[in-house]
Amino acid sequence: xxxxxFTPNQIIQRRLSDTLGASLRIANDEAGVFKALPAADGLIMxxxxxxxxxxxxxxxxxxxxxxxLLSAGFDRVQKHGVPQGVIVTNAGDALTPSVATHAxxxxxxxxxxxxxxxxxxxxxxxARDMQPRMTTPAEATCLIVGFGSIGKEVARLMRAxxxxxxGVSRSGKTDPLASPLADExxxxxxxxDYLPRADTIVLAVPLDDSTRGLIGRQELSLCKKSAVIVNIxxxxxxxxxxxxxxxxxxxxxxxxxxxxxxxxxTPGHRLWKAPNLLISPHVAAACGPLLYKRIxxxxxxxxxxxxxxxxxxxxVIS
Numbered sequence: 277x278x279x280x281x282f283t284p285n286q287i288i289q290r291r292l293s294d295t296l297g298a299s300l301r302i303a304n305d306e307a308g309v310f311k312a313l314p315a316a317d318g319l320i321m322x323x324x325x326x327x328x329x330x331x332x333x334x335x336x337x338x339x340x341x342x343x344x345l346l347s348a349g350f351d352r353v354q355k356h357g358v359p360q361g362v363i364v365t366n367a368g369d370a371l372t373p374s375v376a377t378h379a380x381x382x383x384x385x386x387x388x389x390x391x392x393x394x395x396x397x398x399x400x401x402x403a404r405d406m407q408p409r410m411t412t413p414a415e416a417t418c419l420i421v422g423f424g425s426i427g428k429e430v431a432r433l434m435r436a437x438x439x440x441x442x443g444v445s446r447s448g449k450t451d452p453l454a455s456p457l458a459d460e461x462x463x464x465x466x467x468x469d470y471l472p473r474a475d476t477i478v479l480a481v482p483l484d485d486s487t488r489g490l491i492g493r494q495e496l497s498l499c500k501k502s503a504v505i506v507n508i509x510x511x512x513x514x515x516x517x518x519x520x521x522x523x524x525x526x527x528x529x530x531x532x533x534x535x536x537x538x539x540x541x542t543p544g545h546r547l548w549k550a551p552n553l554l555i556s557p558h559v560a561a562a563c564g565p566l567l568y569k570r571i572x573x574x575x576x577x578x579x580x581x582x583x584x585x586x587x588x589x590x591x592v593i594s
Contacts, residue, residue, distance in 0.1 A: 279318035279579060282309050282325060283346060287565060291572035292320065295579050306330060318342040318582055320575055323352050323366075331356025342582050346571050347371070347561075348426070350592045351483040351510060364593035365578055369425040370570035371561040375480075376429035378560035379508040382532025383418075383434075383476050386504045387411045391530070391554050409529060409552070411475065411502055414438035419474035421467070421490070422481035422509065423458065430478050431457040442470055464490070471498040476506065482592075483510035493518040502529040508560045511537030516547065523550040534560040 281292050282303045293300050301316070303309040306325075310333050313319070319334065323345045334340060335357055343358060345366045353364055385391070389406035396403035418434045420427045423443035431441045435457065443458035444467065462470055464486075471477070477499070481487045491505065492515040499505070505528060507514055516537045522528045530552030539558060541547055547555065561567055578588050 277317045277583060278312075278315050279320060279582070280309060280312040280316045282306075282319070282321040285346075285568050287568040288346065288572045288575065291576050292579060295576040296583070299583065309333065313337040313340065316340055318344065318579070320344040320346065320579070322346040323349050326352040326356060328356055331358075334362075335359055342588065344575050344578055345592075346575060348375070349482065349510065353593065354484060358593060362593075363588055363591055365588050365590045366592050367571050368574050368590035370574045371567070372425045372429050374563040374567060375426050375508055375560040376433060378534060378556070379426070379430050379478050379480070379506050379532075380433045382506045382508075382534065382554055382556070383478065383504055384413070384437075385554055386506075386530040386532045386552060387413070387476070389552075391552050409502070411504070411529070412437070413476065416440065416475035417442060417473050418476040418478065419470055420444060420458075420478045420480060421464075422479065423461065424480065426508070427478070427480040428457050430480065434476070439476070442474070444470075467495065468498060471495055471503075472500065474503055475500065476504050479505070479507045479509045479513050481509050481513060483512050488512045489515050491515065491519075493521070496522045496528060499528050501527060504528075504530050504532065506532040508534045511535040511539050520546045520550055523547075523553055526551070530554075532556075534558055 277299050278301055279296055279299055280301050280303050289302060301312050303312050306329060309330055313333050316337060317339055340362055343362060343364045348366055348371050350364060350366055358364055389410045392406040413434055414437060416439055418439040419442045420430055421444040423445040435441055441458045442460045444462055444464060490513050496518055532554045534556045535558055581588055
């Protein structure tokens with residue numbers, strides 16, 4: 277049995293080598309992936325490297341049974357496809373602590389007026405005109421759209437600041453893990469009723485046909501003028517032009533984006549200068565070597581299960 281890994285990260289490579297031994301083949305570039313795939317039973321790689329060319333090669337890989345992603349997102353695999361019967365797994369909760377911390381950091385920074393303060397600092401001004409717009413999570417409603425591992429951790433952190441948590445899940449049912457973390461659980465169909473209540477809206481859903489443009493012009497029009505929107509999911513979950521219009525018109529309080537559409541933003545894009553907006557360059561998962569250790573833990577555990585013929589964890593496509 278042969279498993280191909282395509283990642284430059286030495287921590288992940290070493291851990292997989294220790295787990296798989298002679299069954300592991302390391303591909304250093306796309307050409308290496310193409311060469312190794314015909315004999316591969318498994319492929320381990322990051323979703324951002326799952327290009328159209330790799331997608332086509334995977335579709336022609338007759339032996340392939342498993343793709344392990346070194347990330348939480350799997351939208352590029354959905355876009356480019358895998359053969360029927362191939363199981364796709366993701367990194368599970370490996371990215372959860374860092375991504376959730378980043379989401380809360382963006383929310384707090386925008387609520388506390390940090391974008392305006394940073395601009396004033398750059399101008400060398402002791403400006404305090406952001407005070408009327410400053411808010412706090414305490415006694416406020418945090419609407420978390422996508423109540424998976426990351427959404428639940430955002431809920432735990434925001435509850436510590438005194439927020440009322442509303443989780444949005446497809447089922448709308450409270451499970452044993454969610455119940456201590458959410459005051460209410462709703463379905464996406466109930467969003468129009470809850471958006472007007474929300475002080476903070478955190479987007480943590482996968483990007484697919486049901487979530488593309490989930491927050492558009494109509495949804496933004498329902499929000500409070502003081503509401504802050506944070507997106508740590510995928511840029512396509514928000515209508516970019518509608519968000520820019522809302523920020524420029526002041527019909528929402530602000531936004532924090534770790535992802536954008538397009539990504540990266542083009543030079544001169546209107547979002548660069550939108551008021552009360554904080555943009556980070558898709559780095560929410562970053563937390564130094566700890567991130568790669570956690571990803572390696574998940575990948576190695578699944579690799580062991582795959583080699584033993586056991587059920588895989590964190591299945592996102594089957």
